[in-house]
Amino acid sequence: MSMFRWALTRLARLVAALLISSFVIFSAASLAPGSPLAALSNGRTLPPEQQEQLRVRFHLDDPFLLRYVKWLWNAVQGDFGVSIASRDDVSRLISGRIWITGQLVLYASILILVIGIGLGLLAGLRRGAADSSVLVATALFAAVPAFVAATLLTILFVTELGWFPALGEGKGFVGRIEHLTLPAISLAMASIAIVARVTRAAVREEFGREHVQTAESRGIPRRQLVRRHVVRNAAVPITTVSGLTVASLFALSAIVERAFSINGLGSYLVRAAGTKDIAVVQGISMVIVVAFVVVNLLVDVCYLVLDPRIRTAGDRR
């Protein structure tokens, strides 16, 4: 019963988060300076009749709230309207690009989880040289913005060494991996640093806990102590930060996709924003928000597995 209620509250929160963000996205896009008419006419001044036609076709004269409700109603059914620039369905334009962005984010997430948590554990469990090296490396990673990382990686691995292709998405599994490796690294670097730092701190903190001392006093071998009492208990904060950084990758991917000319959602979002293609901006923004919310839901499910105290807290509520 409690699990059912837990799921229900989570679902309600999810819907609320989506509603609020959809409103923010819709109004921000509508309030942005510049008229969508200018985009529709490519900057030319149209005769009034034609302007009127466009206004009616794109519902530009409806009151704001009505437009929002209409948009939301259609969006729920998967219809984000028509792109002003290409006159194509926004949903179709999005679904054509979502896969590549999804792959890029997945690749980067794997790098973040494996390398970030790995480095964090290494630094947390070993003192001395290993710890200091990780600290220096993560400080460096965190300080380099994704677009600088992209540039540096391109210079080093594409221009100088020629190990990876420079631009595009690649064909087939191997081609994809080849093409996405440098973008994924650029996208992951800062997050790797954050996850590593938080993991290190969490491991250190758990090591100082009194229950770890109890286990030690019982003569539990160190490996088991680390696995069952330190890392196991540090898993909750590690999950939190991993979830947050991974969820934010969808938005961050824009920069990297631009740098490596990948035709994904992010680069398309930037392009659409530049041409005032409002329907596209709104559509992609919503997709990013949904991805963010879904990742957070997954994190919540992880908590449920990792921390029994949360399970009973649900009972009492």
Added chain:
Amino acid sequence: MSALLEIDDLVVRLPVGGALRPVLRGIDLRLDAGEALGLVGESGSGKSMTARAIDRLLPRGAETSGSIRFDGDEVTTLRGADLRRFRREVSMVFQDPRSHINPVRRIGDFMTEAVIAHGTMSRREATALAIELLGAVRITNPTERLHRFPHELSGGMLQRVMIASALMGSPRLLLADEPTTALDVTTQAEVMAILDELRRERGLAMIFITHDLELAAAVCDRTAVMYAGQIVEINTSRHIEHDPLHPYTSALLRSRPRIDVTMTRLEAIPGQPLSSFEAPDGACAFAGRCPHAADACVTAAPPLVDVDGGATRCSRVDELRGTLHGVDT
């Protein structure tokens, strides 16, 4: 019978603010098999640190000198598997069970983990023993409790789980570090009774750490009183309670509230307790708070001298003997 535990001139220094400061300043103790010794003192007197030194649980950077022998073997130099084997013989019961039991693992895991890791028992044997011991500490539905998480049990119940789990590996020495301090008063008595009973049944030696001198005296054969990282008096509990030889012991006994006498205010010991690293070198550490302090007390640090079957660390022991008040009988 040879001693189970022998401590000689144990000195422990901890890094505080960059420098090593002494927290234990020469502890000598002897504990026979099956004997219970109370270790009493104010916060910071070094009683917990003594237990930690025995079980080798000192904080990082601690420096130890002197010797601790368990069953004749030196434990201060044990490492790796030898240290783990020694720790099976010594079980610790901590003050706050809530923070000393892993909150995300089940009670059953907590109890059986060590014996399974040591390879002395199969999971099934360990579970059966855990159920038996939970029954022994008077926990109802023991089988069902094994599947519970710590936060689902009350503090008193959790401390009984801690005691039961301390007995899992059939240890020979129990280090009980204020096992009832974190519990409320009614639970305290019950937990204490269970601990005492199980210890006697199993012939376990125990070092019982508390700030409650009368409780220590009630439960233990002998009691040692600590002050500023040293033992200031040690004797049979009866002797300590009724015929204290050290002014500090006497002051501790007199600062207890009494039921039979109405007092306008409690007799507190004047002044603040001293950390062991604040203790003066060439003087008695208690001299500043002692109502009997004389010139001799601040010119030389008194040694622990044998008196009346016990020992005390007081320069004026011969003059004060028999004049100090204990608990009236």
